[in-house]
Amino acid sequence: DILQKKIYEEAGCEFNINSPKQLGKVLFEDLKLGTPKKTKTGYSTDVGVLEDLASEHQLPELILEYRSLSKLKSTYIDALIDLIKEGKGRVHTSFNQAVAATGRLSSSDPNLQNIPIRTEVGRKIRKAFVAEPDMLLLSADYSQIELRVLAHLSKDEVLIDAFKNNEDIHTITASQIFGIKLKDISKEQRAAGKTVNFATIYGQGAFGLSKQLSIDVAEAKRYIDAYFKRYPKVDIYRDMVLSKARETGFVETLFERKRFVPDLNSKNIMVKQAAERAAFNTVFQGTAADIIKKAMIKLHMELPDKCADAKMLLQVHDELLFEVSNKHVDILKPYVKDVMENVVQLDIPLIVDIGVGASWVDVY
DNA sequence: GGCATCACG
DNA sequence: ACGTACGTGATGCCC
Ligand SMILES: [Mg+2]
Ligand SMILES: [Mg+2]
Numbered sequence: 001d002i003l004q005k006k007i008y009e010e011a012g013c014e015f016n017i018n019s020p021k022q023l024g025k026v027l028f029e030d031l032k033l034g035t036p037k038k039t040k041t042g043y044s045t046d047v048g049v050l051e052d053l054a055s056e057h058q059l060p061e062l063i064l065e066y067r068s069l070s071k072l073k074s075t076y077i078d079a080l081i082d083l084i085k086e087g088k089g090r091v092h093t094s095f096n097q098a099v100a101a102t103g104r105l106s107s108s109d110p111n112l113q114n115i116p117i118r119t120e121v122g123r124k125i126r127k128a129f130v131a132e133p134d135m136l137l138l139s140a141d142y143s144q145i146e147l148r149v150l151a152h153l154s155k156d157e158v159l160i161d162a163f164k165n166n167e168d169i170h171t172i173t174a175s176q177i178f179g180i181k182l183k184d185i186s187k188e189q190r191a192a193g194k195t196v197n198f199a200t201i202y203g204q205g206a207f208g209l210s211k212q213l214s215i216d217v218a219e220a221k222r223y224i225d226a227y228f229k230r231y232p233k234v235d236i237y238r239d240m241v242l243s244k245a246r247e248t249g250f251v252e253t254l255f256e257r258k259r260f261v262p263d264l265n266s267k268n269i270m271v272k273q274a275a276e277r278a279a280f281n282t283v284f285q286g287t288a289a290d291i292i293k294k295a296m297i298k299l300h301m302e303l304p305d306k307c308a309d310a311k312m313l314l315q316v317h318d319e320l321l322f323e324v325s326n327k328h329v330d331i332l333k334p335y336v337k338d339v340m341e342n343v344v345q346l347d348i349p350l351i352v353d354i355g356v357g358a359s360w361v362d363v364y
Numbered sequence: 365g366g367c368a369t370c371a372c373g
Numbered sequence: 374a375c376g377t378a379c380g381t382g383a384t385g386c387c388c
Contacts, residue, residue: 018385020368039368041387046369071370075383102380104373111382114372122371146373202378212378270376281379285373289380317373317380 003066010059017066020045026059033057048211072116076125083110095315102282103257103289105315113316115360129360131323136356138310138329139363140336142318143351144169145291146201149284152346153254156233163348170194176230177223196223200234201284203277238280251279253286254344255294291350292318295343299336307332321360329356 008014012030015022024043028036034053037044047067053060083091093112095105107113115129116122131137147169151159162172167182174185174193185193192213199209210220228235245251246265250258259282263275296315303310310324310332320340324332333354340352355363 016386019387021386041367044368067370071384074385075371079383096381099382100380104380106381108382111372114370114382116371118372199378202380204378205376207377209378273377277379285380319373 003062003069007059007062007066010057010062017063018070023063027053031057031059033060068119069121072121072125076116080110080128093314100289101259101278103253103259103286103293104317105289105293107314112314117361123361127359127361130358135323135325136329136358137313137360137363138322138324138332138336139355139360140320140322140340141353141355142288142292142340143353145288145318145350146284147197148346148348148350149254149287149291150201150234151348153284153287154231154233154237155347156231156237158231159234160348166349166351170197173197173227173230177226179226192223196227199224200227200231201281203280241280241283242276245279251282253283253290255287255290257286257290259286288318291344292320292340295340296320298339298343302339306335321363 004017007017011026013026015026017023021042023045024036027033027045028043033056034049037049045063047064050060050064054064080091085091091110091112093107094109095107097105099106105113116125129137147159148163150156151163158172158176159169162169168190170193171182171185171190172193173196174180174189175182177193177196178185178189180189195209195212198204199212204212206217206221206224209215209224210217213220241251242264245261249262249264250260252258259279261275261279261282263271264279266272266275292315296312299312299320303312307324307328309328310322312320313323314321320336322332322336333356337352337354341350344350357363
């Protein structure tokens with residue numbers, strides 16, 4: 001309410017802050033800020049646009065804070081409270097096995113795969129997910145599984161070496177693209193290395209990377225060129241996957257899950273390039289999904305024997321969350337780690353980080 | 365019910 | 374000149 005009042009003061013009028021249409025009018029017509037951008041229906045007011053406008057006026061930052069709080073309240077606080085089972089203190093989701101095109105699971109009604117964690121306020125919401133009395137939550141999370149799968153599939157020696165030596169891949173990439181020694185990489189450079197690693201697996205271009213890192217396009221292009229120069233097999237592997245897929249009409253994961261991508265032969269360049277990004281990404285997003293599914297099946301079969309009072313609660317793409325008695329947590333921990341790390345054998349090790357705690361923020 | 369936005373991996 | 378990062382689901386607005 002306080003934020004709302006401040007927003008009306010800064011705007012010089014009252015309006016529905018949740019309406020992008022009304023907000024766009026206030027920002028771009030009344031206040032005449034920035035250079036209005038695009039959407040099908042009007043001005044864009046998304047987080048990237050508002051961040052750019054923040055240098056010109058107080059209002060955008062207030063809107064961003066309002067948006068963030070409003071999202072957390074409506075999507076999580078208000079909605080989840082109504083779904084808590086009477087007297088049980090538990091919420092139940094549906095996991096959908098045939099929705100995501102890559103082979104991932106999805107979760108709905110409610111979605112428990114997108115519970116907040118990235119902000120301070122968000123973590124307060126996640127903290128409400130707790131174990132029963134005398135029980136603990138145990139989270140087991142694959143470390144950089146998609147990049148490891150990419151290393152395996154592409155057979156790139158530098159990537160494989162890095163993972164075999166259990167080095168920090170984001171620091172390695174930073175060192176490669178900046179041409180600086182590992183030990184001299186700063187926090188900021190490591191963060192840029194991380195962004196560039198993600199840029200590759202999503203097929204991001206210089207334009208997108210430059211926006212994300214707030215650098216100019218030429219600089220971003222240098223990073224991307226340096227990446228493919230240092231990890232040459234990744235580039236070759238991408239070409240190989242896509243040329244095969246153009247002929248067969250599909251891409252497949254290491255375990256032969258197929259995704260048909262007809263737009264790979266589109267004559268519309270934009271459509272074709274979007275299909276290429278989706279197709280390439282599917283190979284390792286899908287392989288990672290196959291791996292965690294194999295681990296879940298094995299755990300499901302063996303858990304009654306190995307640790308009868310442990311429950312597998314959630315899967316969040318590269319994480320499994322369990323509830324287990326205080327008494328048996330030390331049995332569960334090495335067992336889950338071993339199953340997840342060794343359910344498949346690749347040319348690089350898979351690493352699983354395990355954490356234990358009373359709530360879903362205390363497990364990290 | 366489409367669109368814009370934003371929560372997660 | 375244009376558009377530009379993969380995969381999801383829920384919410385509020387607006388028609
Ligand atoms: Mg992880
Ligand atoms: Mg994770």
